[in-house]
Amino acid sequence: MTERTVLCVDTEDDVGATASTVEDEPTLTAVEATTVADARSTLESEAVDCVVTEYELEDGSGLEVVDAIREETPQTPCVLFTDARPGDVDTSSFEDLIVEYLGKHLPDAHDRLGFVVDDVITHSSQVGFLLPDNEDERLEALAEYDVDELPIEESFERLTDLIASHFDTAVAFIGLVERDEEDILACHGADWGSITREDTICTHSMLQEDVMVVEDISSDKRFDSNEGLHNLGIVSYAGANMTTDSGEVIGQVCLIDHEPRTYDADQRADLQQFADEAMEMLELRQRVIDAEMEVAQ
Incomplete structure (x- = not known):
């Protein structure tokens, strides 16, 4: 069974719980970051199959983490696992990325996170390759x-x-x-x-x-x-x-x-x-x- 590495970006209070929830899925292994800077550093040094990120972070937002993914590996999927409501998220920034929204406030959100991550990784691998705009x-x-x-x-x-x-x-x-x-x-x-x-x-x-x-x-x-x-x-x-x-x-x-x-x-x-x-x-x-x-x- 192939293991998939997931970068979990969340506040210091919540990142451990997020990573633990991701690792409840047998195929997933989590690495942690608590700031945009930490996330960028991890992406430069380690290959990841997916990013799970909070929207509001200590030194910026999940949007900057998504931008970092676009710079390194544009095909990598992202999951916004966040307290922010959909209306507060600038979804126009996600135009070329596979981004899934999962509100932490939703019933059973933590129970579903691992399944959602595994699913978006599978979907992104089926997409297979990047296409030119034209x-x-x-x-x-x-x-x-x-x-x-x-x-x-x-x-x-x-x-x-x-x-x-x-x-x-x-x-x-x-x-x-x-x-x-x-x-x-x-x-x-x-x-x-x-x-x-x-x-x-x-x-x-x-x-x-x-x-x-x-x-x-x-x-x-x-x-x-x-x-x-x-x-x-x-x-x-x-x-x-x-x-x-x-x-x-x-x-x-x-x-x-x-x-x-x-x-x-x-x-x-x-x-x-x-x-x-x-x-x-x-x-x-x-x-x-x-x-x-x-x-x-």
Whole structure:
């Protein structure tokens, strides 16, 4: 049975009772904090599966704890276990997080807390991955490329060979990020056809404007417990966006190594250049296909 770590943030008078209530659920282990500052420190040093927080704290509010979660691991669910009434809580701050309200004044609230925490953790894991704000538009842009009909595979295979040689890395691949998985169009150093979006670092990398580097996934709370990544032998990662002319990120050009690794500014710029080249190659092949279809009509 997998244990789940829950950060309980409450007043000094109540935090012990809150933590004890959480641990009444067999799968949950509690760690305690009594201030926003303590909560931030814990989140920086320890991976947690959920946060249970009071609304009013000694040095701020539960909203600041929620903001801290958003900075560290945006997918982590939160439970407001509080004396504050719903009308006194600024729920607009919870726009992208799974946040459950449970008033301490409600009948059987303490008896239900462990169940609620376990349920929101399960729900968040079923959500699986973060989505860009423009996910619908991004998928529409991706659909404009008839990848199955494009003569692109051999060109991309040559490109990934070049990329792997340039960076002296174990694996280099080019992937398009579909609705539920990343479709690997070419891969040097591994035989990967597709990776679910839950298991691909590209799900996170595509949300960043610049090249994303993870020097060692075992030291990154977003990925250290991702068995899919470990099973693929992924230790370090670098990913650059493939972006359409309209600004939609549809894919990634990525480097994988089986040991920790850093990339300096020049290497990151080179990787982005390769990603831009892959995007231009895809665009060119699509324009050729479109032109041929127009002539045929």
